[in-house]
Amino acid sequence: xxxxxxxxxxxxxxxxxxxxxxxxxxxxxxxxxxxxxxxxxxxxxxxxxxxxxxxxxxxxxxxxxxxxxxxxxxxxxxxxxxxxxxxxxxxxxxxxxxxxxxxxxxxxxxxxxx
Amino acid sequence: xxxxxxxxxxxxxxxxxxxxxxxxxxxxxxxxxxxxxxxxxxxxxxxxxxxxxxxxxxxxxxxxxxxxxxxxxxxxxxxxxxxxxxxxxxxxxxxxxxxxxxxxxxxxxxxxxx
Numbered sequence: 001x002x003x004x005x006x007x008x009x010x011x012x013x014x015x016x017x018x019x020x021x022x023x024x025x026x027x028x029x030x031x032x033x034x035x036x037x038x039x040x041x042x043x044x045x046x047x048x049x050x051x052x053x054x055x056x057x058x059x060x061x062x063x064x065x066x067x068x069x070x071x072x073x074x075x076x077x078x079x080x081x082x083x084x085x086x087x088x089x090x091x092x093x094x095x096x097x098x099x100x101x102x103x104x105x106x107x108x109x110x111x112x113x114x
Numbered sequence: 115x116x117x118x119x120x121x122x123x124x125x126x127x128x129x130x131x132x133x134x135x136x137x138x139x140x141x142x143x144x145x146x147x148x149x150x151x152x153x154x155x156x157x158x159x160x161x162x163x164x165x166x167x168x169x170x171x172x173x174x175x176x177x178x179x180x181x182x183x184x185x186x187x188x189x190x191x192x193x194x195x196x197x198x199x200x201x202x203x204x205x206x207x208x209x210x211x212x213x214x215x216x217x218x219x220x221x222x223x224x225x226x227x228x
Contacts, residue, residue, distance in 0.1 A: 006157070034215055043203065043220040044158075093158065095216075103216070105150075107157035 002028045004096045006106030013084055013113055021079045021109045023094030029074035030096035035067075038091040038108070047092075050077050084113040116141040120204050120219035127194055127226050135189040135222045137178075137204035145206040147171075147180050147187040148216070152201040161189075161202070194226045 003026040013019050023033055032051050036044040048069050050056040056069035066088075068080040077096075081088055093108040121136040139147065149161040149171070162171030167182035176191045187204060204219040 004157075036218075041221075043218040044216075046215060046217070049215055095158075103160075105158040 002026075002096075002098065002104045004030075004094065004104045004106040006094055006109050008109060009107060010110040011112070013111070015085055015113055016083055018080055018082045019084055019111060021081075021092055021094075021111075023077045023079070023096065023106050025075045025096040025098070025104070028096075028098045030077075030098055031074070032097045033071055033077040034095045034097070034103075035069060035077075035079050036093045036095070038093060040091075044093060047079075081111065084111070086113045089113045116145065116206060116208070116217045118204050118206055118217055118219035120202075120222050122220075122222070124223035124225060127224070129196055129226055129228050130193045131226075133189070133191040133194045133198075133224070135202055135204075135224070137187045137189065137219055139185050139187065139204075139206050141185075141206055141208070141217075143208060144182075145208055147178070148205045148207070149176070149178055149187070149189050150203040150205060150218075152203065152221075154200070158203070194224075196226045196228055199224055199226045 005024045007022045035047045038044045047062045048056045048058045050069045050071035052071050052074050071077040089112050094106045095103050097103040117140045119138050146165045148163045150158045151161045162173040164171040164180035170179045178187050178189045201221045203221045205216040207216050
């Protein structure tokens with residue numbers, strides 16, 4: 001099956017710094033990638049949809065300038081949390097779609113801002 | 115907008131017990147429905163899916179039937195195992211070019227004891 005790799009699996013950063021999370025489709029080209037956020041004991045909430053070579057589409061309430069998404073190639077999308085604060089601590093998950101009927105998830109990144 | 119409601123957990127069962135996790139949805143049009151599973155320390159995995167009314171998705175002994183009249187997609191397994199302990203998410207997508215853009219339920223934690 002298709003594999004989506006997220007890196008890092010976990011990261012701790014100081015308040016005010018920026019953190020980059022990578023999402024790679026290892027054995028297929030992803031036309032679209034999605035970024036989700038999961039709070040403890042809560043569901044996954046879609047943050048944004050990114051298509052290769054174009055600007056990401058953000059869900060209502062998600063700050064574009066805080067959560068920068070770049071989808072430079074068909075196998076890589078990055079999420080940068082800028083000027084992170086403790087309330088940004090969460091579990092971030094990406095998924096990659098290769099078209100009709102198929103979407104695959106990364107293992108997630110746990111971000112802790114101290 | 116679209117929404118998914120799952121029964122609240124956690125659910126605790128003994129091995130070989132019967133499992134039901136309820137899921138109901140609200141959506142415009144004809145969504146596709148999914149169950150995802152998240153094992154401890156791992157990412158999300160697709161467990162099963164159904165793309166139209168009356169379809170039954172099945173995998174690893176789990177089943178769920180797409181019931182349009184009751185807008186439900188309940189997950190069932192006749193005899194659970196300890197290895198089934200995980201978090202289960204019901205989800206839907208509008209399909210088409212939005213495939214992979216998922217709306218999730220809140221997740222249900224299942225713990226199976228020997």
